[in-house]
Amino acid sequence: MNSIPSVNLNDFISNDPIKKQQFVDQIGKAYEEIGFVALKGHFLNEQLVSDLYSEVKAFFDLQAEVKAKYEIAGIGGQRGYTSFGKEHAKGKKEGDLKEFWHFGQYVEEDDKLASEYPNNVTVTELKRFNDVGKEAYKMLEKTAQYVLRALALYLNLDETYFDAYIKNGNSILRPIHYPPIKTEPKEAVRAAAHGDINLITLLMGAQGRGLQVQNNDGEWIDAIAEADELMINVGDMLSRHTNNKLKSTIHRVINPPKELWGTSRYSIPFFMHPVSDMKLDVLDNCIDAAHPKQFEDITAGEFLHERLVELGLIKD
Structure with missing residues (x-):
């Protein structure tokens, strides 16, 4: 496969059973086959997208010492600000050429999870930043819920199989700023080749070149979405849960051509995580003689901890 397929969520939520099944x-x-789709018909409207980018750019334009006060120690970067070069891909020493922010779950009616998750961080310099971030988080979470319902049906599970696991899940909305490149990078790229940790990732800002996906032949292909599309890919948790039936595809963000080094790039992925005690044990209906069980049993929380250590965000 040499391109990313495009689908429309309106077909799934229509009352037409034929369109839904298609x-x-x-x-x-x-x-x-490729682990990625471009999705139209999501729940983000143009105004919300515009407002979010305005707020995100305003935050990253703040002075470094202002941003630094929102970098919270001891939580593995799970909320607030993470400064330039702190995160690296699994197996890489070089830090990625990016800085980012994390919005986390807004827990409803669950005191246990409310105490388990770090609090969201409020930016006092920007009055609308947190409200706009929360609204975008909710709309992306809603979109992800319907995508997972479609995948549950594809896997011959109950349509709402994932619902209980993602309600108040440990999901993250991550606005990323890739600053202008000022000197020749030795080994670092904007985001080194990696697979995502979570169930599925919904990516805003995949317009234009930069994001590349590795297909089954090992070739890197550009993943370019239309302005009204989200790029959505499978993460390692879902791949593991389905015995690699659904592919968590390696992807990267390459550095731009030298003539564009002076430009910033912004990208806003939403990482859909389940609650920590979800068992990622391989589904029985994804195991047969031709596809023996590939992964040991583990919970989502245990798996996340392992990966955050590998990424250099927390110390074991």
């Missing part, structure tokens, strides 16, 4: 088949096939 969506399920299309997205399932795409995730088996």
Whole structure:
């Protein structure tokens, strides 16, 4: 496969059973073959997207010492600000050429999870930053819920199989700023080749070149979404849960051509995580003689901790 398939969520939420089934088949096939789709019909409107980018750019334009006060020690970068070069891909020493912010879950009616998750961090310099971030978080979470419902049907599970696991899940909205490149990078790129940790990732800001996906032949292909599309990919948790039936595809963000080094790049992924005690044990209906069980049993919380250590965000 040499391009990213495009699907429309409106087909799934329509009252037309034929369109709904076509969506399920299309997205399932795409995730088996390439692990990525471009999705139209999501729940973000143009104004919300515009407002979010305005607020995100305003934050990253703040002075370094102002941003630094929002970098919270001891929480593995799970809320607030993470400064330039702090995160690196698994197996890499060089820090990625980016800085980012994390919005986390807004827990409802669950005191245990409310105490388990770090609090969201309020930016006092920007009055709308946190409200706009929360609204975008909610709309992306809603979109992700419907995508997972389609995948549940594709996997011959109950349509709402994932609902209980993602309600108040440990999901993250991550606005990323890739600053202008000022000197020749030795080994670092804006985001080194990696797979995502979570169930699925919904990516805003995949317009234009930069994001590349590795297909089954080992070739790097550009993942370029239309202005009204989200790029959505399978993460390692879902791949593991499905015995690698659904592919968590390696992807990267390459450095721009030298003539564009002076420009910033912004990207806003939403990492859909389940609650920490979800068992990621391989589903029984993804195991057969031709596809023996590939992964040991583990919970989502245990898996996340392992990966944050590998990424250099927390110390074991």
